[in-house]
Every structure is written in C-alpha cells, then in structure tokens.
Amino acid sequence: MKTQEEYVIRFNLSERIQHVILFVSLIMLLITGLSLTYYDSWLGRMMIEIEGGLQGRGRLHNLFAFILIALCVYHAFYITFSDKGHKEISHLKFRKKDFKKLIPGLKFSMGLNTNKPSSGRYNISQKFQYWGVVLGCAVMIVTGLILLLKVWGIAMIVPKWLWDITGVVHSNEGILIFIVLFLWHIYDVHLSPKIFPMNKVWLTGKISKQELQSEHPEEYEEIYGKEFVSDKQ
Amino acid sequence: MRKSFINIAILMVFVIVFGISPVLYSQIQNQKCLICHGKPGFSTKTEDGHLKFLYVSDSTLNTSPHSTVNCYDCHSDIVEITALGHKKDVKKVQCTRCHFENNPVGAPETEKYTEFQESVHQQERLKGNLNTPICQTCHGSHDIKKRSSLSELEMKKKITQMCGQCHLDIYSAYSHSIHGTALFEQNNSDAPVCTNCHGEHTIRKKDDPKSSVYKTALYNTCGDCHASEVITERYGISSDKIETYEESYHGIAVQFGEKTVANCASCHGIHDIRPQSDPRSTIHANNIVKTCGNCHQDANVNYTKGLIHINPHSEESGPIYYISSIFKWLTIITLTMLAIHVILDLIKRLKHKTIH
Known part of the structure; x- marks a missing residue:
C-alpha cells in the first residue's frame, strides 16, 4: 500500500527551530508558572521543590521568559523582513471567507454536515491558534515585565493596584493558555486518534501530497492545479 | 461481748495511728513552724540589707490546693528545728518533687512539667541566669490558687502583670495596644495576653x-x-x-x-x-x-x-474581583468548548472506524 510518497516542504528549518524554541520555552514557563499558581497543592509544592525552591523557580521562569521574548523579537523581524515569513503572515491573516466557513465548519465537527469546508494553507482553527499564541505571549510578556520591576527593585514606579491587577491577569492568563494549548493544539497534532502519536511536520517540515490535498485543498490547487481535485472527487 | 469491745478498741487504735495521726502529725508539724512564721510581721534581714517577710498566714495555707501538704513536704531541706529556729540558707522549693508525670501523691497529671524544661526560662536558668522565673514566680508559693478560682478576665489581667514584673517595657507597650486596651479598659476577656501568643510553659x-x-x-x-x-x-x-x-x-x-x-x-x-x-x-x-x-x-x-x-473572591476588592471573575468565566467557557471539540472529534473517529 505504502508507496514512495510525494511531499511538499511546508515549514523551513528556521520555522521549525522557532517552533521548537517556542514550545520548549512555553512548556517550561507553564511548569514553573503553574507550580506557583498551585503552590498550595501537593503537585505544586513538589514542582517548586524540584525547581529549586521559590527563588530557583523564579530564576528558571525568568530565564525561559527571556528566551521567549528573544524568540518573539526574532519572529517579528522574520515575518516583517524575510520573504518566506512575510508570505506566511499573509496566509495567516483572517479573511472574510474564513468567517463564512465558520458555521459549515462547526456543523462538520458536529457531524451535521458531511462536507468538510475547504481551506487554504491554514484553516481557521490554525489561524486562531497562531493569533491566540501571539495574543497570549503579548499579554504574558507585558504583565510579566511589570511583575519583573519588583525583581529589578524599581517596583515603586507603578502604583500597587496596577501591580496587583497584573499579578491576577498573569496567573489567570497562564491557566487559560495552558488549557488552550493542551486541549486544542496538542490534541489536534498529537492526541487525536487520526494522527496519534503525532503529526511529524514539525520535525521534517514535510507534508505529503495526499494530506495536503485533504487538509489544505486550496493550497493544493495553487501548487498542482485544479484537475487533481476533480479527479479525486 | 467483751471480746468484741476489745476488737473495736484495737480497730480504733489502728484508725487513729494509721488514719488520723498523719493528719494530726502534719497539723502538729505545721503548728510548730507557725509558732514563728504565723506571727504577722515575722521577717529577717537578707544579705543585701533588705527586709524579707516570712509570715505565712494559716488561712492562706488552708485555702490553697496544698492545704493537706505539710511544710516539710516542700521545705525538705529543713530537718532540724531548735529553740533558736532552723538553718538560714533555706533552699528554694522544688515543685518537681511532687509535680512530675505519673507521680504517686496525686499532683495533677500534665505534660506541662516536662514542657517547661524546654522553655526559654528554664533553659536560661540552666545556663546560669538565676533571674529567670521558676514555678513560684508565676504561680505563687504559699498563696498558690487553682486556676478555676479566678475568672477568665481576672486570670488574663494577672498573667500580664506576672510577665510584666520582668518584661516591663513590653508590658507598657502592650497595655497601650489595641489588645491591651481591650483587656484593661474594656474588660474584654477575648483579648489576647502574653500566653495566648507565646504559650505558657512552652515559651x-x-x-x-x-x-x-x-x-x-x-x-x-x-x-x-x-x-x-x-x-x-x-x-x-x-x-x-x-x-x-x-x-x-x-x-x-x-x-x-x-x-x-x-x-x-x-x-x-x-x-x-x-x-x-x-x-x-x-x-x-x-x-x-x-x-x-x-x-x-x-x-x-x-x-x-x-x-x-x-x-479576589470578594466584591470589595474592586477591579481585582471583576478581572478574576471575567477570567473565571473565560476559563470555564474555553474549557467547555474545547472539551466538546475533543469529544466530537473522538466520536467522529469512532464512527469512522466502525464504518470500515
């Protein structure tokens, strides 16, 4: 059955490395952050001990925060100035047709509709995930930097109420990001029975022609022309 | 008839000798001490020239929980009393002669005796500081009273005074504090005193x-x-x-x-x-x-x-409360929707499998 599969390069090396740095730093930030949020549970206490006590936990969290910030800065340059990055970001922009496919897409998920709405390089769920990460990182970095004023000994430049609100937002947003990443992204690319144990595209950068056709038909059309689609149907 | 009278007489002798006589004996012993110590104003001059009152009232002794204890039981180092009195260097009474755990004489059974050994007061005494309080300093000696003889309020006030004898600056700071004014001015027995925070024998x-x-x-x-x-x-x-x-x-x-x-x-x-x-x-x-x-x-x-x-769960916290509430609902909604997403996907895969 298995033949020499034709494939298309979906993500280049830089993007794959960016993704690895992103998820490593996010996972470490979530572990070190949530262990403080849930400091009063046995798991939280245990994690804080492993992370080297409260101070060690803080330093670890700050280290990965700066890795994430550096990545975000690099990524901003990447999408602005590199050809590939610029192209990717225009693919990730929300279009009117995305929202038109929202209801049919939900119907398809619920099994009310058998036709899967076609999508381009990124489907609407993937677009939401990308912009969700962007928004989440923005909120976490801004609030995180305010909280860091304390560590730098210049906490007096902001009033206490801002500091308190920042703390509440930072910890709650952290929980939200954890839920979204694990129930949405990790489920979609790892745990869903369709692709378990994982979708290897993050490692190889390659997507098979067959998968491209079924998951991203509009992109497939752009590359191979329309006749293949009609052939398949 | 005559024989039973003798029996009763013997029994009486036994009762007197073994039952009443110890009481009488202790009375006699105490009476002997009270010949001098029962005189109001009975005193001696200490080495540093102070006058030390040695009067012990009979009624004080009889109303204390130690009414059945005789003088020798505590002042055990006084073994000989002559017409001129007894030796001058009388040692301090050791309460632990009777007050230890599993004691046979009926002193209250409590862990406080051993707890006190680890307290700062006893530890400092062992290091040689003889100004530290011992049992008598707080509980009194001849005039010792049961705790139940005082009301909660009286007792609390007395405790502050007891500790204040040595810790005077703290006593004065405390008496102007919200806790102190509640105790002294409002006679509030809920107010904490020294022992509520520091412990009693465990200080x-x-x-x-x-x-x-x-x-x-x-x-x-x-x-x-x-x-x-x-x-x-x-x-x-x-x-x-x-x-x-x-x-x-x-x-x-x-x-x-x-x-x-x-x-x-x-x-x-x-x-x-x-x-x-x-x-x-x-x-x-x-x-x-x-x-x-x-x-x-x-x-x-x-x-x-x-x-x-x-x-964050109280409306009084203002913005913090509202932000926490928004996040709470945002989290619940996100969690629910994504759980539905996962369940729908699993159902679809399951159906797909059964078809093939």
Whole structure:
C-alpha cells in the first residue's frame, strides 16, 4: 500500500527551530508558572521543590521568559523582513471567507454536515491558534515585565493596584493558555486518534501530497492545479 | 461481748495511728513552724540589707490546693528545728518533687512539667541566669490558687502583670495596644495576653523554629483568633486576613520557609499593635510608606495606592474581583468548548472506524 510518497516542504528549518524554541520555552514557563499558581497543592509544592525552591523557580521562569521574548523579537523581524515569513503572515491573516466557513465548519465537527469546508494553507482553527499564541505571549510578556520591576527593585514606579491587577491577569492568563494549548493544539497534532502519536511536520517540515490535498485543498490547487481535485472527487 | 469491745478498741487504735495521726502529725508539724512564721510581721534581714517577710498566714495555707501538704513536704531541706529556729540558707522549693508525670501523691497529671524544661526560662536558668522565673514566680508559693478560682478576665489581667514584673517595657507597650486596651479598659476577656501568643510553659525564644512566634509560624498564631469566624464575627472584623496573607507573595514565601519576608508583625507591630485609625499605628495612612520601607528601601507613595489583604473572591476588592471573575468565566467557557471539540472529534473517529 505504502508507496514512495510525494511531499511538499511546508515549514523551513528556521520555522521549525522557532517552533521548537517556542514550545520548549512555553512548556517550561507553564511548569514553573503553574507550580506557583498551585503552590498550595501537593503537585505544586513538589514542582517548586524540584525547581529549586521559590527563588530557583523564579530564576528558571525568568530565564525561559527571556528566551521567549528573544524568540518573539526574532519572529517579528522574520515575518516583517524575510520573504518566506512575510508570505506566511499573509496566509495567516483572517479573511472574510474564513468567517463564512465558520458555521459549515462547526456543523462538520458536529457531524451535521458531511462536507468538510475547504481551506487554504491554514484553516481557521490554525489561524486562531497562531493569533491566540501571539495574543497570549503579548499579554504574558507585558504583565510579566511589570511583575519583573519588583525583581529589578524599581517596583515603586507603578502604583500597587496596577501591580496587583497584573499579578491576577498573569496567573489567570497562564491557566487559560495552558488549557488552550493542551486541549486544542496538542490534541489536534498529537492526541487525536487520526494522527496519534503525532503529526511529524514539525520535525521534517514535510507534508505529503495526499494530506495536503485533504487538509489544505486550496493550497493544493495553487501548487498542482485544479484537475487533481476533480479527479479525486 | 467483751471480746468484741476489745476488737473495736484495737480497730480504733489502728484508725487513729494509721488514719488520723498523719493528719494530726502534719497539723502538729505545721503548728510548730507557725509558732514563728504565723506571727504577722515575722521577717529577717537578707544579705543585701533588705527586709524579707516570712509570715505565712494559716488561712492562706488552708485555702490553697496544698492545704493537706505539710511544710516539710516542700521545705525538705529543713530537718532540724531548735529553740533558736532552723538553718538560714533555706533552699528554694522544688515543685518537681511532687509535680512530675505519673507521680504517686496525686499532683495533677500534665505534660506541662516536662514542657517547661524546654522553655526559654528554664533553659536560661540552666545556663546560669538565676533571674529567670521558676514555678513560684508565676504561680505563687504559699498563696498558690487553682486556676478555676479566678475568672477568665481576672486570670488574663494577672498573667500580664506576672510577665510584666520582668518584661516591663513590653508590658507598657502592650497595655497601650489595641489588645491591651481591650483587656484593661474594656474588660474584654477575648483579648489576647502574653500566653495566648507565646504559650505558657512552652515559651521559647522568638528565633527558635519551634516557637509559636517564630517568623514563619507567627501568622498561624495570630490566626488562632483572626482566622476564627466566631471571634472575628463578634467584633465585626473580617476573618480572611490570614487566608489573604497566605495567598500573597509574602505569605507564599513564608510557607516555603523564607525568613526574610514580611509576616503579620512586620507591618502591624508586635506588642504595640494599634488600629489603623490610630495615627501612631504602623499601618496608618501616614506611616505605611515608612513601614513598607523597613524592608523595601525604594518604597514610596505608590506602595500605598492599592489594597492590602486582597481577596479576589470578594466584591470589595474592586477591579481585582471583576478581572478574576471575567477570567473565571473565560476559563470555564474555553474549557467547555474545547472539551466538546475533543469529544466530537473522538466520536467522529469512532464512527469512522466502525464504518470500515
């Protein structure tokens, strides 16, 4: 059955490395952050001990925060100035047709509709995930930097109420990001029975022609022309 | 008939000898001591020239819980009394002669005797400081009374005076504090006194990790009252101060054993705690920057712009409450929708499998 599969390069090396740095730093930030949020549970206490006590936990969290910030800065340059990055970001922009496919897409998920709405390089769920990460990182970095004023000994430049609100937002947003990443992204690319144990595209950068056709038909059309689609149907 | 009379007579002798005679004996012994010590004003001159009163009233002895104990039982080093009296260097009474665990003479059974051995007072005495209090210093000697003979309020007032004999500066700071004024001016028996925070026989140095007022343990001690719904409700104060402290950065650090972070006393004071409305209070609006500045050298007026002891679940917390609520619902909705997403996907895959 298995033949020499034709494939298309979906993500280049830089993007794959960016993704690895992103998820490593996010996972470490979530572990070190949530262990403080849930400091009063046995798991939280245990994690804080492993992370080297409260101070060690803080330093670890700050280290990965700066890795994430550096990545975000690099990524901003990447999408602005590199050809590939610029192209990717225009693919990730929300279009009117995305929202038109929202209801049919939900119907398809619920099994009310058998036709899967076609999508381009990124489907609407993937677009939401990308912009969700962007928004989440923005909120976490801004609030995180305010909280860091304390560590730098210049906490007096902001009033206490801002500091308190920042703390509440930072910890709650952290929980939200954890839920979204694990129930949405990790489920979609790892745990869903369709692709378990994982979708290897993050490692190889390659997507098979067959998968491209079924998951991203509009992109497939752009590359191979329309006749293949009609052939398949 | 005659034989039974003899039997009764013998029995009587036994009763007198073994039953009544010890009582009589102790009475006689005590009477002997009271020949001198029963005279009001009976005194002696100490080495440093002070007059020491040695009068012991008969009624004091008889109303104390030790009424059945005779003088020799405690003053056991006095073995000989002549017409001129007894030896001069009478030792201090050792209560532990009777007051130890599993004692045979019926002294109360309690762990306090052994607890006291580890207390700062006893430990300092063992190091050679003879100014430290022993049992008699607090409990009294001949005039010792049962705890139940005093009301809660009388007892609490007496405790502050007992400790104040030596710790005078603390007594004066305490008596002007909110706790002290409640006790002395409002006669409030809920007010904490020395022993409520420091313990009684278990008093330890404040830098002993086992102390109830140790840096990382203090908030629990304050919590005995300030986290108690019964007590806080009685005075219309909130019972969440300890809980909100535990959830604050200071509180979390304390729970992980950090010794440099603020505990209750760092902000509110120790013996001189005053209400926030009092201009001399460390947490009065005018003093709070200085109080934060004790640890945070950079503290300025921005430190005071906001709430302290924030409970995100209470509407009184304002923006914090609303932001927490928004996040709570956002999290619940996201979690529900994504759970549905996962369940729908699993159902679809399952159907797909059964078709093939």
